[in-house]
Amino acid sequence: MSALADPVTATAISTGPETVSPTGLVPAPPEGTQATAAVDDAVEQARYTRWVVDAQGRELRESALQLSGMHCAACTGLIEQALYAVPGVQFAQVGGAAQRATVRWDPTLTQPSALIAAVRGAGYGAVPDAAAPARLARRTEHRQAVWRLFVASFCAMQIMMLAWPSYVTGPGELEADMRQLLNWGGWLLCLPVMVFAAAPFFSRAWHSLRARRIGMDVPVSVALLIAFVASTGATFDPQGIFGHEVYFDSVSMFVSFLLGARYLEMRARHNAAQALETSLACLPEVAMRVAADGTLHSVSVHALRPGDEVRVPVGQAFPADGVLLTGATQADEALLTGESAPVAKAAGSNLVGGSINLGAPVQMRVQRVGGDTRLQAIVSMMRSAMSQRPASAALADRWAGPFLWAVLLLAAGAAAVWSVIDPSKAVWVAVSVLIVTCPCALSIAAPSTLVAAARGLAGQGVMLQKLDALEVLARVQHIYFDKTGTLTETRVVLAGTGLAGTGLAGTGPTGTGLTAVGRAVLGDDAAALAQAASLAAWSSHPISVALAASATPAAQHWDDVQEHPGQGMQATDSQGRHWRLGAADFVGAAGASVDTDDSNAGVWLGCDGQRLAAFELADQPRPGAREAVQALRALGVRVSLLSGDTRERAGALAQVLGLDEVVAGATPEAKLAVVAAAQARGECVAMVGDGINDAPVLARADVSLAMGQGALVSRSSADAVVMSNRLGDIVRARARALRAMRIVRQNLFWAASYNAVCIPLALLGFMPPWAAGLGMATSSLLVMANALRAGR
Amino acid sequence: MESLYLLIPLSAALVLLILGIFGWAVFRGQFEDLEGEAERILDADCTQVDADQVAKTSGSKESGH
Numbered sequence: 076m077s078a079l080a081d082p083v084t085a086t087a088i089s090t091g092p093e094t095v096s097p098t099g100l101v102p103a104p105p106e107g108t109q110a111t112a113a114v115d116d117a118v119e120q121a122r123y124t125r126w127v128v129d130a131q132g133r134e135l136r137e138s139a140l141q142l143s144g145m146h147c148a149a150c151t152g153l154i155e156q157a158l159y160a161v162p163g164v165q166f167a168q169v170g171g172a173a174q175r176a177t178v179r180w181d182p183t184l185t186q187p188s189a190l191i192a193a194v195r196g197a198g199y200g201a202v203p204d205a206a207a208p209a210r211l212a213r214r215t216e217h218r219q220a221v222w223r224l225f226v227a228s229f230c231a232m233q234i235m236m237l238a239w240p241s242y243v244t245g246p247g248e249l250e251a252d253m254r255q256l257l258n259w260g261g262w263l264l265c266l267p268v269m270v271f272a273a274a275p276f277f278s279r280a281w282h283s284l285r286a287r288r289i290g291m292d293v294p295v296s297v298a299l300l301i302a303f304v305a306s307t308g309a310t311f312d313p314q315g316i317f318g319h320e321v322y323f324d325s326v327s328m329f330v331s332f333l334l335g336a337r338y339l340e341m342r343a344r345h346n347a348a349q350a351l352e353t354s355l356a357c358l359p360e361v362a363m364r365v366a367a368d369g370t371l372h373s374v375s376v377h378a379l380r381p382g383d384e385v386r387v388p389v390g391q392a393f394p395a396d397g398v399l400l401t402g403a404t405q406a407d408e409a410l411l412t413g414e415s416a417p418v419a420k421a422a423g424s425n426l427v428g429g430s431i432n433l434g435a436p437v438q439m440r441v442q443r444v445g446g447d448t449r450l451q452a453i454v455s456m457m458r459s460a461m462s463q464r465p466a467s468a469a470l471a472d473r474w475a476g477p478f479l480w481a482v483l484l485l486a487a488g489a490a491a492v493w494s495v496i497d498p499s500k501a502v503w504v505a506v507s508v509l510i511v512t513c514p515c516a517l518s519i520a521a522p523s524t525l526v527a528a529a530r531g532l533a534g535q536g537v538m539l540q541k542l543d544a545l546e547v548l549a550r551v552q553h554i555y556f557d558k559t560g561t562l563t564e565t566r567v568v569l570a571g572t573g574l575a576g577t578g579l580a581g582t583g584p585t586g587t588g589l590t591a592v593g594r595a596v597l598g599d600d601a602a603a604l605a606q607a608a609s610l611a612a613w614s615s616h617p618i619s620v621a622l623a624a625s626a627t628p629a630a631q632h633w634d635d636v637q638e639h640p641g642q643g644m645q646a647t648d649s650q651g652r653h654w655r656l657g658a659a660d661f662v663g664a665a666g667a668s669v670d671t672d673d674s675n676a677g678v679w680l681g682c683d684g685q686r687l688a689a690f691e692l693a694d695q696p697r698p699g700a701r702e703a704v705q706a707l708r709a710l711g712v713r714v715s716l717l718s719g720d721t722r723e724r725a726g727a728l729a730q731v732l733g734l735d736e737v738v739a740g741a742t743p744e745a746k747l748a749v750v751a752a753a754q755a756r757g758e759c760v761a762m763v764g765d766g767i768n769d770a771p772v773l774a775r776a777d778v779s780l781a782m783g784q785g786a787l788v789s790r791s792s793a794d795a796v797v798m799s800n801r802l803g804d805i806v807r808a809r810a811r812a813l814r815a816m817r818i819v820r821q822n823l824f825w826a827a828s829y830n831a832v833c834i835p836l837a838l839l840g841f842m843p844p845w846a847a848g849l850g851m852a853t854s855s856l857l858v859m860a861n862a863l864r865a866g867r
Numbered sequence: 868m869e870s871l872y873l874l875i876p877l878s879a880a881l882v883l884l885i886l887g888i889f890g891w892a893v894f895r896g897q898f899e900d901l902e903g904e905a906e907r908i909l910d911a912d913c914t915q916v917d918a919d920q921v922a923k924t925s926g927s928k929e930s931g932h
Contacts, residue, residue, distance in 0.1 A: 222890045233882050237875070253871070260875045264882055
């Protein structure tokens with residue numbers, strides 16, 4: 076029992092059994108100097124630190140730390156303060172939801188071990204954020220929380236039984252020595268609650284007081300201490316100054332309610348952190364690399380380089396981004412789109428690292444590895460969104476200090492007034508006021524909702540880079556779309572056919588892109604496209620990729636495939652004919668005249684030196700564009716097109732999609748001016764672009780979304796990225812943003828009205844401490860549960 | 868009524884004992900995987916926990932051949 080008296084010893088005991096655990100689990104790193112010194116080792120550092128250069132050209136490092144022991148919004152401020160106190164720290168940000176700290180520091184002045192020591196000095200746990208230690212830290216935290224919750228609630232039940240007689244007996248019915256015995260029992264059982272279960276509140280309150288800040292734990296600790304000291308006095312000296320009333324039952328119940336609410340909060344936090352790690356863990360550890368002589372070698376995925384060829388068995392994840400070389404398969408790309416329906420992949424298709432090969436064993440060529448891959452881009456975006464604190468939470472932090480001082484003064488005032496009216500009630504009125512005003516619910520109302528909504532959106536394939544984007548998205552009145560790559564996608568079509576039926580018919584003469592020889596060899600238009608697509612599938616040139624995606628490749632066997640840079644592809648078919656795909660001169664002499672506009676015909680297909688068919692690049696509305704625009708207009712949003720393209724083409728697209736307004740032929744400056752003018756009219760403007768060419772206008776808009784296209788995602792400057800490339804997801808994102816903001820308002824209203832109703836009740840003495848504790852815990856739980864709805 | 872002088876201290880001591888046992892169980896991971904242990908018995912390839920199980924599984928394998 077005495078060993079539990081001090082929280083530090085309690086931690087030592089609790090980690091003890093884990094180190095001798097027969098399950099062979101690696102124990103959490105000891106908090107000694109040895110472990111922290113290893114953290115400074117260059118190789119180890121690289122696992123959680125990246126190099127950055129600041130505006131003055133100084134070389135800095137940015138480290139990620141996994142924190143533990145955080146319970147409320149005020150904690151983030153305390154940790155940041157502790158980090159800033161370390162000399163050499165340029166920037167420190169703590170994210171409450173993911174329990175992560177991002178610290179930018181000067182390597183000439185400090186070391187990561189000093190940062191970790193600083194956080195630990197402030198009373199929190201910190202480990203470098205490589206997944207495994209964080210998971211262990213989480214497990215230990217979870218076990219600690221379960222044990223504390225059990226101690227508090229089990230003791231509360233027992234104490235309630237001991238307190239029962241004094242509630243049901245009339246005055247004088249209970250013998251004095253029997254009452255004394257029951258009080259002693261209550262005191263003994265309340266001791267573990269105070270010194271062990273409630274220890275986190277006391278230690279955090281103490282740390283925040285030492286840092287000259289006031290946290291939410293201060294009033295809680297004061298309330299617990301007052302109630303316990305008064306009851307202890309009453310137990311051992313019933314005739315003394317504390318009177319004869321004991322509150323052991325209220326104290327232990329309050330602690331168990333509070334711990335219960337925080338346990339659920341912790342679970343929600345752990346789930347969020349786990350979701351992140353799961354997506355990070357999508358990549359396999361080893362890959363089967365195909366050497367030049369065709370032999371297979373098992374290598375680490377970190378050893379893969381662009382250009383390597385890799386064999387991927389069924390059921391395994393693709394180890395990097397790349398292109399499918401041979402075979403056809405299906406892939407589960409749920410990590411991009413949130414939909415686990417398999418996507419068919421033919422030779423030449425792009426593969427996403429981390430997606431799972433479902434169909435057949437295939438061979439791929441690696442194009443991008445490591446931090447370049449889409450998976451890494453997604454993970455880092457999710458990270459930054461999860462570890463951010465929205466502006467509303469920062470505002471709440473600023474007001475927390477004055478508010479908590481007011482609470483303490485109010486409680487002191489109530490105690491003073493009641494000691495005149497009815498001295499026997501003074502203590503518990505003060506305790507009730509302190510408990511009931513605990514603004515836990517108020518402080519988690521907005522951040523928990525936004526994080527839940529961001530997680531829900533991520534599951535649908537919309538990644539938020541900034542949590543605040545949700546708030547703005549809900550207010551948006553006017554959405555500007557870029558044209559190419561956003562509302563439309565580039566397709567390769569047979570020259571001259573344009574895009575019949577879409578209203579975007581090409582400018583070339585109608586007719587066909589097939590030459591007379593081509594018609595004889597290939598047959599119809601579709602066959603020409605299929606033949607070209609099957610050859611294009613071997614190349615990763617952007618036009619080839621577009622061509623391969625435009626048609627179902629013909630089941631053609633190619634030998635001796637060669638790619639001539641800048642000219643095109645060459646291959647031999649099973650009948651020994653030489654086929655070429657590419658520039659006109661490369662493909663061969665013109666056959667019979669082709670009735671088409673040569674300037675548009677970028678690509679030719681030819682056989683044995685004769686041109687057979689011409690193809691052109693054309694824009695076509697993205698699938699679902701029309702529905703998405705209509706849905707946005709139905710939601711009361713103006714939808715406009717902001718394009719650098721000609722008036723005719725932009726106008727035609729606007730007519731097809733039913734847009735409100737078209738700005739055509741716009742330079743980047745003109746786009747900026749249009750958005751600025753809309754903002755000057757008082758409109759809240761969203762811009763949807765491809766994320767690269769529109770960087771300035773994306774930055775100017777109140778909220779910006781980018782379509783996720785390949786590797787471009789990682790360089791995007793938008794607030795949110797639509798990974799799935801579906802325009803419909805923008806509509807769903809807005810609907811979810813509206814819902815999330817409605818939930819935030821509900822939460823704030825509930826928390827504020829709860830405080831407004833209960834504070835007067837407590838001041839007037841109508842609310843005993845146990846009811847105050849129950850009310851406070853219930854309102855926190857309600858707010859949490861409501862917030863989780865935003866994620867569904 | 869005098870028995871209470873014995874029973875109340877006894878129950879308090881029992882509560883403290885239960886708290887200790889529960890803490891030990893939590894930190895030994897007893898509550899981490901509630902279904903897994905029950906299903907392990909159905910898995911022939913699991914690590915054998917005692918000599919009886921070793922004898923049984925090797926015996927059944929022999930009879931199977």
